[in-house]
Amino acid sequence: MLLSAPPAPGSVGIVAPQRVSFDTPLPLLSGVSLERYELVYETYGRLNAAKSNAVLVCHALNAAHHVAGYYADALNNIGWWDNLIGPGKPLDTERFFVIGVNNIGGCHGSTGPASVNPATGQPYGADFPVVTVEDWVAAQARLADHLGIERFAAVIGGSLGAMQAIQWTLGFPQRIGHAVVIAAAPKLSAQNIAFNEVARQAIMTDPDFHGGNYYARGVVPKRGLRLARMIGHITYLSDDAMMEKFGRMLRGDGLAFNFDVEFQVESYLRHQGEKFAEYFDANTYLRITKALDYFDPAARTGGDLSAAFAHAQASYLVISFTSDWRFSPARSREIVKALLDNRLNVTYAEIESLHGHDAFLMDDREYHELLRAYFAGIAVDAEPVRGGTGTP
């Protein structure tokens, strides 16, 4: 995008992150408390007078608070769910006040392993606690308090973000109207955990990891991050999508009989790994995969997922994608079954898609029209106040 380009139609336009500090300790599921922490967030649209039109967007592994629009000093840094969110888009910022937030433990501005530990004056590194989906949602609730939002019209997320949407309905049943749960699973399978563990081992056995305290040494476990990202990418795409995108195409003419990049898919993976290792924090990666592994609401109800939703009150939209083998449609149906057991309102859609787990980020017509219709049906007490400010 040229710097002089006008805003794309439907874009929320130029946005800027905001930052809030919390001094009340946040008790974590591990038993540890985070004494002080900051959250970085962005908002799009206007909070209405009744403060009833807020929608929280929860991020998955590789994303953060920059969900829509672009930055004045980086016009091509477009939010990760910009195709969904904006004026007139399926999640319409003319009606809704949309919030993106970077979770604690992250590496995009909220307090995380690279932040300075007030107890030592040094980066937390290995000392940053293991955080969970429950912890993230608890921190998001404090952000809502700060913004004066008693109740979200909706919380939406894909993959790990969807787990947060689920957790909102369990941890704060009165504070959420609708949960939009996309490409989710009620808990990881052994295979899911296994992939995460290989990624963690790649990072932790990188000689530049130094037990998590690499910041002071001026190194980054890039080898491990590259491998972690490559493994991740394979699980985000379907076999068919990879076959369509790369097939067995070679970069050069004929086989090379050496170990340089040879097939296009190798080039793609190496490039993705390289990019990721440039900006993502290894300690954050470890913690986010652990949060994925741990999420299992039914663990508190003896393995009974239906019982886990006993106190939920939200309405749910659950969406899965046919070619998603990381969190297959069968995993979403487990969630739907548990919701129905509790006579909760649930709409379920299995979207035909070739794009695997990543489909939740794609601009698929059927998928986006479904979201548009669902959000259009969410009543907000009052229309947004134009020109006013919704924040206290």
Place this chain on the structure above:
Amino acid sequence: MLLSAPPAPGSVGIVAPQRVSFDTPLPLLSGVSLERYELVYETYGRLNAAKSNAVLVCHALNAAHHVAGYYADALNNIGWWDNLIGPGKPLDTERFFVIGVNNIGGCHGSTGPASVNPATGQPYGADFPVVTVEDWVAAQARLADHLGIERFAAVIGGSLGAMQAIQWTLGFPQRIGHAVVIAAAPKLSAQNIAFNEVARQAIMTDPDFHGGNYYARGVVPKRGLRLARMIGHITYLSDDAMMEKFGRMLRGDGLAFNFDVEFQVESYLRHQGEKFAEYFDANTYLRITKALDYFDPAARTGGDLSAAFAHAQASYLVISFTSDWRFSPARSREIVKALLDNRLNVTYAEIESLHGHDAFLMDDREYHELLRAYFAGIAVDAEPVRGGTGTP
């Protein structure tokens, strides 16, 4: 197994590897020639007078010539396909003369990257050529010549071994009666190549790899080998098999909130990785995965797999396993379709199994009875000569 234990019923008993040197250069597909090389092999049963009862067993990634029986000095070192091969077993050594061979480029005794390069007096290391399925089969054919075997009654293999069985029918159509092609694919998919590439990158970016010349430095890229093996294991097992075997079981009581081994599946993977890194050669791993990536008989016929089999004469038994997501039944059906297009004799069976790709190594009744029936139907010109020697 106790040292004093009697041989298990159906075992071929104590076996010993044999070794043969070849001085005639072996031209490889890469254009490079291997001037001299050795092959290590084992045989079970007796070659009959007509030399018509020989069955070659081709190995996949992590296996070699030790296919059946055990060693006098290591009674618990049992061959990798011992459950299939022996007197009275599905591949009956009372009828067949069975040969296992370690492929060139391997790390179990045949000439490979750790062998001394006669040109330098040092281990080949990075200089060992990239070898292919075609090269392996060409070397196996020379072993057959050495043993006086003009024609194999059958060539059998699973996974990469099955690709060698296919290649026998293409490269040496008159020298093979039956090809037993188990858990195969006619070529790797982009996803298959992607997993191999991640494993290779894990090895090649290990600081102990030293560009493949680690032997002289007294180190081994164990971190990379561990990761490669962990990734491999995930693809060998099905999601369901992992769920049945490990589920979300923890090693300890409750969540640990740290990065030590926590879930049972993590423990399993780390153990498998550790074991593998103790004995497997990294340069061999690189070359075997490359041979997998390269195998694509239809590449020589413009992508037309049916045309690739135009000169094949063998009869085929093709077996796939329902839960194999590495080489799914659909991939086997591609092979079957191409064989039928050529009016070749083909028997195809899709075996119900939870065990994923690894099912081909398992002692599954339906699977083994099928192999038993198939081998029983293979005519050999004469019964094996008891007490005589079949080798020239």
